[in-house]
Every structure is written in C-alpha cells, then in structure tokens.
Amino acid sequence: MLASTLLAEEWVNFYKAYLERNSTELEESIEVLSSRTYALLTSHSSFKARAELLRNGSLILRHETVTGVDFYSNGFAVIKTSSDYDDWRNLKKVTVTDTYYWPAALRTYNLTRQVYVIVMAMNQGNDNPELWWILNQKVDELKEALKVYVSESVTEKPLKIKPSLPPISIEPPKQPIGTLSSSGGSLSTQSTSEAPTTLKPTEVERKTLDPYxxxxxxxxxxxxxxxxxxxxxxxxxxxxxxxxxxxxxxxxRISVHGTG
Known part of the structure; x- marks a missing residue:
C-alpha cells in the first residue's frame, strides 16, 4: 500500500507547509493538491504526472500518463497509467503499465476541500485555537485516504535501429563520439523518452510517501x-x-499561565 504516487509532488509540498505552519504556502499548496486531485479523477486520458514512489529507500521519479479511470461503489477508483522510455544501455524499449486501486479516491478530494476551508478561515483572521486541532485531524485523515494499492507490469522489446553509416571519408569525424548520422537516418545514445530517475528522498518525502x-x-x-x-x-x-x-x-502535564 503506497501513498498516491500520482499526487506525490503536490502532497509533499502541502505537507512541508503544514509542518512549517506556513499559512500562505498552506493555502496555495492545498488549493493545488485539491485541483490536481479533481483533474486526476476526471481526466480519463489527459492527466500527466511526475509519479514519485519510495522503493528500497530510494525515491524514483517517473513520468506517467493516465489511460483510464473507473469508479466503483463507496468512492473506490481504479486508475490505469502508462509510461515508456528507451533503455539504450540494453537496447530495449521499456513500457511500464501501472494500475492504482484507490479505495478512498472521492473521500480524498472531499478532505482536500475541508482542509482548504479550514486554512482559509485561519488566513482570514479566525484565531480559534481549535482550528489547528481540527486541521491536524483532517491532515491525518487525508494521509490515510491517499493510500493506494499498485499493480505494475513491465514489458520490454528490442529497439529497432537502422543506422545509416556516413560515407567513407579521410576527413576527421564531425559528429560527437556515440552518435552516427547522415541524411538517411541516425543512431543516437540519447532518447526522446525520459527514463526513471532515482534520488535520495528528503526527510519530508520519506514521511509523506512511506505508508508505514x-x-x-x-x-x-x-x-x-x-x-x-x-x-x-x-x-x-x-x-x-x-x-x-x-x-x-x-x-x-499541563501548565496554565495568566492573570485574573
């Protein structure tokens, strides 16, 4: 069970502002998280995201495109995504298909709106100390609602490469090493697709993306x-x-200070 990787970037930004109690960034980040959640649930095939997931202590970044969204009873959603890239080291075309089973999809959006209202009230001057207590509770509920089950399928196919070698010439090559090209075709070690990136997660990313x-x-x-x-x-x-x-x-232990 993972924190929703398709909203990871927005969720991490919001949680960072929440930990810092930055009221301005809280309002901006929860608005972004709420709007992106709505866009994801209503996208069907137009939503693109930079998916972030923790795996073996590392943060993996991968660009995914939603290929389908289906809803079931009690706000349950199944979201399918796809991403592909060229693995030039192994000369393979890699396609990753993910299926996200999200039990609290609609509740997640509802909670983002509740949090937005609370933050707006605080920023509009409502200094009721109970607001922070309510906010803490709703953020905790939101973290639980963001959890999803993920099924991943990876397929690999050989890259189809038909290089056209340049004519034999006594002139020194003008192309950089690693690239062969001519007017008839090309072979390059650079891919137009973006391969996954592996990074070391920050403390905030570890706290927000690790469901355990x-x-x-x-x-x-x-x-x-x-x-x-x-x-x-x-x-x-x-x-x-x-x-x-x-x-x-x-x-x-409770300490009370005051006069009266």
Whole structure:
C-alpha cells in the first residue's frame, strides 16, 4: 500500500507547509493538491504526472500518463497509467503499465476541500485555537485516504535501429563520439523518452510517501466555558481536550499561565 504516487509532488509540498505552519504556502499548496486531485479523477486520458514512489529507500521519479479511470461503489477508483522510455544501455524499449486501486479516491478530494476551508478561515483572521486541532485531524485523515494499492507490469522489446553509416571519408569525424548520422537516418545514445530517475528522498518525502511511517500525534484543543458572569467578576472553566494517535500516553502535564 503506497501513498498516491500520482499526487506525490503536490502532497509533499502541502505537507512541508503544514509542518512549517506556513499559512500562505498552506493555502496555495492545498488549493493545488485539491485541483490536481479533481483533474486526476476526471481526466480519463489527459492527466500527466511526475509519479514519485519510495522503493528500497530510494525515491524514483517517473513520468506517467493516465489511460483510464473507473469508479466503483463507496468512492473506490481504479486508475490505469502508462509510461515508456528507451533503455539504450540494453537496447530495449521499456513500457511500464501501472494500475492504482484507490479505495478512498472521492473521500480524498472531499478532505482536500475541508482542509482548504479550514486554512482559509485561519488566513482570514479566525484565531480559534481549535482550528489547528481540527486541521491536524483532517491532515491525518487525508494521509490515510491517499493510500493506494499498485499493480505494475513491465514489458520490454528490442529497439529497432537502422543506422545509416556516413560515407567513407579521410576527413576527421564531425559528429560527437556515440552518435552516427547522415541524411538517411541516425543512431543516437540519447532518447526522446525520459527514463526513471532515482534520488535520495528528503526527510519530508520519506514521511509523506512511506505508508508505514506512523509518527506519534497529539492533538490538543482548548475551550473556555463561562460558569457565572456578574458586573464584578467572571467565573469560567478552561477545558483542555487531547487525542493521542500512534502514541502510548501515560502522564500528561499541563501548565496554565495568566492573570485574573
């Protein structure tokens, strides 16, 4: 089970802004993630993405094109993609076909809209401390909703190369080494297709794209409940609520500072 690789770039950018609590980038990145999610689910055969997936500790980048989107009950979607490139080292044409089984596809889009509304409220001046608590919960739900099952099929075919050698000449070759060309045809070690790129993932990419990374989360909310209000004094209760996830919490200490 993987975090949705077709939305990995947008998801990583949003989560980075979320960790940094950058309100401006939060708004921009969740808007992009939401619009790209909608475009993916309604594209059928026009969506192109830079897929990112973690494999054996490495980050693999691959350009994929959606070839079909089918919906089933309860917001379940099956998305098929294809990517191909020329493997000049082994002289093969490689085609990778992926099928993504996405149980919470429609819920993912719904959650991006919920997060967008929360972030907008915060940026419009709503300083209710419970908003961050709600945001933390929705982001955690969004990470779960983005998880997909992937089935991959790889086919390889020999490259069809028909080089036309230049006529014999005593002149030194003007072509760079590794390339043969003439007006009749060419043989080049450069491919017009983009082969997958392997990189070392950043810490944020590892946290967001690895479905088995379960960080401990402690969501806290504070509310003030008036008990008695008169002309000379106010009596109130401060309620602190906490919810732990992926944590074993035994002792909680709360420090309250203020005057009154």
């Amino acid at each position: 990374t379960q960080e401990g989360i402690l969501n806290a909310g504070v509310s003030v409940i008036p008990v008695e209000v008169t002309d000379s004094f106010i009596q109130y209760q401060v309620v602190v609520s906490m919810k732990a996830k992926n944590n074993v919490v035994t002792d909680v």
